[in-house]
Amino acid sequence: MKILPVALDMFGRYGFDGTKTRMIRDAAGVNLQAIPYHFGGKEGLYLATAEYLGDRIDAHVAELRGQIRGRLEQLAAEGLAPSREEAGMLLGSILKKMAAVFVSDESAPWARFLLREQMEPTAAFQIIYGRVMKPMLEVGTRLVGTMLGEDPASEHVRLRMLALIGSMLVFRMANAAVMAQMQWSGAGPAEVERIQALAEELIADLGAKR
């Protein structure tokens, strides 16, 4: 089925109304009829696209998230909390994965789709928030709490976690401004590495606080 990746790109780029089913037909090389036939219509295709995106992102992050959760639970079973150094390292792995997934040009279509949902959430937002964002934020918040020696559920810790995420996401969310400001022409592997180095620096700052 070639329709879903094409639809993801189109919906992300042009939005729901801006995307015409004929565009998808042409880009995917399928029949116009395939859309009502398989997905029950354009709207059904949109929701299916959101689930498809959830699958794709999960394929990238589920493993890392599971590893970190496993490590935290292993420590908890021994009655230990992670050291600040280890929490920083684990948090770094999350942010660096985020940089790789969300900043590289490859995932630009995903980010566009997500951003539209952020602005004017539809049913598709809940699908992806519950599946991808919320679990990641939950793990990240625990690590930030450890690093700051504060309750992970506190407002302060959640704010710091969001600030960290923002520091990464800005490179995708404000993409056009970033490219202009950094005088980059695109976000390839070299740019991802710069941003990952920045992530390490931000975490070091956070850890140096106390």
Add this chain to the structure above:
Amino acid sequence: MKILPVALDMFGRYGFDGTKTRMIRDAAGVNLQAIPYHFGGKEGLYLATAEYLGDRIDAHVAELRGQIRGRLEQLAAEGLAPSREEAGMLLGSILKKMAAVFVSDESAPWARFLLREQMEPTAAFQIIYGRVMKPMLEVGTRLVGTMLGEDPASEHVRLRMLALIGSMLVFRMANAAVMAQMQWSGAGPAEVERIQALAEELIADLGAKR
């Protein structure tokens, strides 16, 4: 002319294609004909909306930007550079203004319009980038350079500046996720204050580095 604020809200919410001239007619209480008559068509209205948005944002930030520039030039004329403390304070005033302007519900329509342009820039992006974003980034980068004791034109300083901006913008750009994560129901004055306190903290971290 009630058309422009209405158009800003509509275009931001539903995008160019998703916004129908009939919606604007109804919400603004004008004649459908007024759009081709005054703006030369829907497309012309879109560009006029971008300029209108530039005006609105500038009305909020131009004064502050001018004050900071004035102070920097005054110091330069005396052959001095600002102290790290002063640079931090000035940078804080920028971030806090950003928080107030971009995080409050009042400017949500502006942010939606801007984000769409970030994702798929049109001619409207250049209008706003050149008028609002670039000058602000330029001033902010100088201040971050001072705080880090590094060349403001360096890639590192520009990255740190963007990270700071991201830490504020995430509260608007990832609005839906933030509201869910923080268990806020909207961004009123109380929430803006929390985010401004976060801004001070981030700047303190930056200053504490060296």
Add this chain to the structure above:
DNA sequence: GTCTATAGTCGGATAGAC
């Protein structure tokens, strides 16, 4: 400048043969 009417276009969905 505003209103009504309408032209011209386009997009989503369906019918029905294959």
Add this chain to the structure above:
DNA sequence: GTCTATCCGACTATAGAC
């Protein structure tokens, strides 16, 4: 399941009276 042809509704823009 796919293709062609077609319908129906919706939208932007224009014409022309007031």
